[in-house]
Amino acid sequence: MSDAPHTRPLSARWLHLLLAVLALGAIACGYIMSDTGWPGTGVIDRTSLYVAHKSMGLLMLPVVVMWALVMVRLVRAPRYSRQHSYSHSYRHFHRHPRLRAATAWVIWAVHAALLVVFMAVALTGWIGSSYGAYGQDVFGVVPFPDIAPRRDVEQSIRFYTAHRQLAQAAGWLLAVHVAGALFHLLIVRDRVFQAMFALRLRAPQRRALR
Ligand code: HEM
Numbered sequence: 176m177s178d179a180p181h182t183r184p185l186s187a188r189w190l191h192l193l194l195a196v197l198a199l200g201a202i203a204c205g206y207i208m209s210d211t212g213w214p215g216t217g218v219i220d221r222t223s224l225y226v227a228h229k230s231m232g233l234l235m236l237p238v239v240v241m242w243a244l245v246m247v248r249l250v251r252a253p254r255y256s257r258q259h260s261y262s263h264s265y266r267h268f269h270r271h272p273r274l275r276a277a278t279a280w281v282i283w284a285v286h287a288a289l290l291v292v293f294m295a296v297a298l299t300g301w302i303g304s305s306y307g308a309y310g311q312d313v314f315g316v317v318p319f320p321d322i323a324p325r326r327d328v329e330q331s332i333r334f335y336t337a338h339r340q341l342a343q344a345a346g347w348l349l350a351v352h353v354a355g356a357l358f359h360l361l362i363v364r365d366r367v368f369q370a371m372f373a374l375r376l377r378a379p380q381r382r383a384l385r
């Protein structure tokens with residue numbers, strides 16, 4: 176996977192950036208709003224954090240679906256190659272082919288787990304909120320339907336308990352993922368990090384993706 180982002184279309188990079196912002200925002204708001212000792216600051220109170228948290232969490236669902244569609248289209252494109260052409264510095268850090276294969280497998284597993292666990296977090300939040308008293312929308316503008324009957328307190332608590340546990344697992348997975356990203360940026364220095372967040376394509380990349 177080391178140089179994979181160089182071959183990604185802009186849409187995939189923008190969607191990944193959006194996911195990163197939404198995930199970090201949802202986790203930060205989630206912990207602050209759940210802290211009973213938090214007094215609020217200025218115009219930001221607990222209620223506005225709940226709205227922001229639910230909105231960012233719900234938005235992750237369509238963004239992941241869009242990203243998956245972009246990636247499926249890419250993988251099915253005739254010019255897409257499953258062969259990874261590892262950079263020189265990546266080879267230096269993973270000299271043995273078996274080590275390279277094992278690393279690629281671990282990276283794949285972390286990516287898959289990230290997507291599955293974050294989706295489970297968003298879904299359990301959505302179900303818990305639907306069972307609850309207030310429902311959900313996106314920043315008070317786009318209504319999001321209930322997927323369970325309202326005002327069933329027991330079920331709501333059950334799903335929110337699962338939600339909090341899964342959110343913790345998601346946080347750890349994200350920490351591993353970000354550590355891997357920083358490893359590329361600071362130690363391997365193979366420009367994988369920069370490529371994933373490069374939001375303009377250079378001419379050779381445009382040609383490669385055509
Ligand atoms: C993937 C997106 C999401 C992430 C990463 C996330 C993360 C979190 C975190 C870290 C907490 C605090 C956990 C704790 O205090 O131990 C939390 C709580 C909460 N989340 Fe989410 N969440 C997401 C999506 C949602 C959605 C979609 C909803 C509802 C529509 C939601 C509703 C809530 C509520 C109501 C709480 C407080 C639960 C309680 O106090 O029992 N979350 N979430």
Ligand code: HEM
Pocket residue numbers: 176177179180183187191194195196198199282286287289290293349352353355356359367368369371
């Ligand atoms: C602070 C947030 C994040 C940073 C700094 C970050 C960084 C990166 C980097 C540098 C890569 C390319 C290197 C690699 O292949 O491992 C990457 C790929 C990837 N990231 Fe993230 N990421 C973040 C958040 C997320 C989130 C929230 C998710 C999913 C819920 C996610 C899922 C993925 C996936 C699936 C790939 C592989 C993409 C591909 O092969 O095109 N990332 N990320």
